[in-house]
Amino acid sequence: MEDSRATPKAESGKGAGARTESGAGPGADLHLDLPRGGGTGVRAALIRSLRDAVRTGRLAPDTRLPSSRSLAADLGIARNTVADAYGELVAEGWLTARQGSGTQVARRVVPPEPAPPRTPTAAAVAAGRPAYDLRAGSPDVSAFPRSAWLSAARRALTAAPSDAFGYGRPAGRPELRRVLADYLARARGVRAAPEQIVVCGGFAQGLALLSRVRRQAGCRWMAVESYGLDIHWKVMRRAGLRTVPLPVERHGARIGELDRLAEVRTVTLTPAHQFPTGVSLHPDRRAAVVDWASRTGGLVLEDDYDGEFRYDRQPVGALQGLDPEHVVYLGTASKSLAPALRLAWMVVPDHLMDDLLAVKGTGEWQSSALDQLTLAEFIDSGAYDRHVRGMRMRYRRRRDQLVAALAERAPGVRVTGIAAGLHAVLELPPGTERSVVQGAAWQGLAVDGLTRFRYQDENGAGANGAGAERGTGQPQEQPDALVFAYGTAPDHAFTGALEALCRVLP
């Protein structure tokens, strides 16, 4: 393509796009820049040109496009190519096609008026920020209990000994470690003495530290789930470990694979609520993984990121409770309270403690002692339990609302996974994920497809090699789906977000 443009011949004309400038047809205001010749190159270029024209506003919302026949004639290309391009752009949400009114430029969704404070504004949308961010990762931070937190801070800072304002110890403030030991036993069935708890600045820091400890102990591999966050895989690799995926199915990660992987001695799992597929690890597999660990001297890193939030029953207790010698439990305040705190915690078997503190203590960062003291007081006073209880009801209500809305408006879309956490997986008709995600983007909805969380190795290849990429097999293992974080939006915006989502679902 580029070559043909560079030839004198191409320069002498103005390309296919030139015709529309002078043409009198309905496509006259389209400045399309198409390569000469036909085939898929023309189709792709037409899609790109039309998309750009819509995005930049050259084609205003509601503008009626020429019929495919007329534009094809205008451009001197096949009618099918134009019809195909229109179809794709409709799927992506840039265009709409209605019986009787032809193809039009879609209207963009703007937030409901009058815009409530601190929801995205039309200006934000225009600036490229989404009207609704439905991506997983953050809780509803508008619900942060500012006043209760400030009260706890006042009590904590007033009571703190002077040395609390000095350089801290790598393990964290003793006040917080004490309170957490008690809370985790009560809420998550974790078996921990305060001395086993290490405070860290988020799950990723804990993972980085533990990865380095394992690498120093001679481990070279980390097994991970075949769906998860690429940032975590990067953290492991930066510590010098190689990663290998365990396929995730209805019953969670295929633990049996570990027996095939003779060199692997460490595995990171999300047993209570697999991220992001939403399944929970089957009891047989829970037993199998601790059996594997004690049999081989292995270590399980249990990422319990949203263990507090289960809606249909009592949460399953932490895996760590089964075998505290072979499981490191990792919890966080990022989902239950706020990511801004940068506070998380690990429960560490005695035999790892010295190595872990040595790594954390030399040049590694510590967490704000003031926030640690405040969180200790916040938990100890019961405010944390109250907050979690309130949020659990709120998230549960939203999930119910989601399920009901889908049943009514998008019966072809299935909610999979257990009733837990801050996000749900919406299974889509095969082959539609990409166009739904793109269509949502155009409608001002930032939402991720499940594909984005699929395991990739250092070179960007998929879990089972490039041949297993989407569309070439195993549809039940690699479904088309959206990961919809019903927990993220502020309460007043949730209904609007859900409404907007329903509009883009097939």
Added chain:
Amino acid sequence: MEDSRATPKAESGKGAGARTESGAGPGADLHLDLPRGGGTGVRAALIRSLRDAVRTGRLAPDTRLPSSRSLAADLGIARNTVADAYGELVAEGWLTARQGSGTQVARRVVPPEPAPPRTPTAAAVAAGRPAYDLRAGSPDVSAFPRSAWLSAARRALTAAPSDAFGYGRPAGRPELRRVLADYLARARGVRAAPEQIVVCGGFAQGLALLSRVRRQAGCRWMAVESYGLDIHWKVMRRAGLRTVPLPVERHGARIGELDRLAEVRTVTLTPAHQFPTGVSLHPDRRAAVVDWASRTGGLVLEDDYDGEFRYDRQPVGALQGLDPEHVVYLGTASKSLAPALRLAWMVVPDHLMDDLLAVKGTGEWQSSALDQLTLAEFIDSGAYDRHVRGMRMRYRRRRDQLVAALAERAPGVRVTGIAAGLHAVLELPPGTERSVVQGAAWQGLAVDGLTRFRYQDENGAGANGAGAERGTGQPQEQPDALVFAYGTAPDHAFTGALEALCRVLP
């Protein structure tokens, strides 16, 4: 020694210590475990045994020890060996020797009675914690402005937008970056736009990030000052850089050496107040280092850890002001406010910004947004300036008190370095550093000798190789000295700490 014990012959006897058990002399209560034979092994073992006996309380304070003649006879060793050992332990402060009363076990210093709240207690001393910690690094944390901080937190958290409670950006909260740009220009002559400021979790994090950025850019070396903190050298080495020292003299680091070090493109300096020697970088050398940087494409990391505290004149402005393109300025709240906050900041040239944020953004930790917002409000409201002003007066008073006390009580000890910061270097008579530090330890004073801060390479060798170790040359370059942090103790304990220090000075 271990070998000889393992032989049947050694087991048949009970070693030299056995004799004192059955002896009737004044050393009868000494359970000394000495090797057979004579020489330095016996002397060292005797010193160790006596020290342990004193430390563990087997020999109570004021216990009079046998004369060297009598103990020597008791143990069947040379009298000189015993006299030598006694002399060493007197120098270390475990024993006292007075005319007419022979050698006695020293009394330990305990804090003045009645013990004020939150100073070390007798129990703490007994548990091995020092009565006074005079080591450099921490400000007087008892002066943390709790109430002003809490007020700022209330204002900041109440006004914060919801998204402040979510995951933050690697560069830090915009509120804080804005306020810091203004403050640093005003207080330290730093030239910075808010967009150039990156918040980090302490100087060490900033150093780690910048070291990695330089390593990625192909640098292999970091030049450092020949006195400093080993933790910083470790941070650089962990990032893959090798370190090379520039000798520190009266006019600061010998910048001219950089021209000899063709491969070095990065240097870390403490220009305003060299840590810990206390000298400031001579104006000619300030000019020379920025000249070197712009000539060679080099980079200076300016560690301005205590730039707010100068007592004899206005602080010298930041080096960064001379050449913002080639100097990264690093400041911290750890000295001006409290280490517990884990908040520091970098001012980064535009050309490094993308690389730095890329490193910080992938899996690196962020600082508590709540503390960032509170610090922004704390500075913006003027509370930070007020606090620094108050602390400056307090530290200056203490330094004056120190200088006066030394002039009166220890005229042989000289305070070197500029009137600035939170610590002073007390130059001792040659050859006395080690025994003064050890003697201080026994008196319940934790204080570091200057030697502890001398540059060592990865293998623990000194700045100029093993041959340059203390005692073998260049006494004016490697003086015997104490690093006394007059800034660390709470106000009510400072006089006691100073008094205790004077008692152990020669």
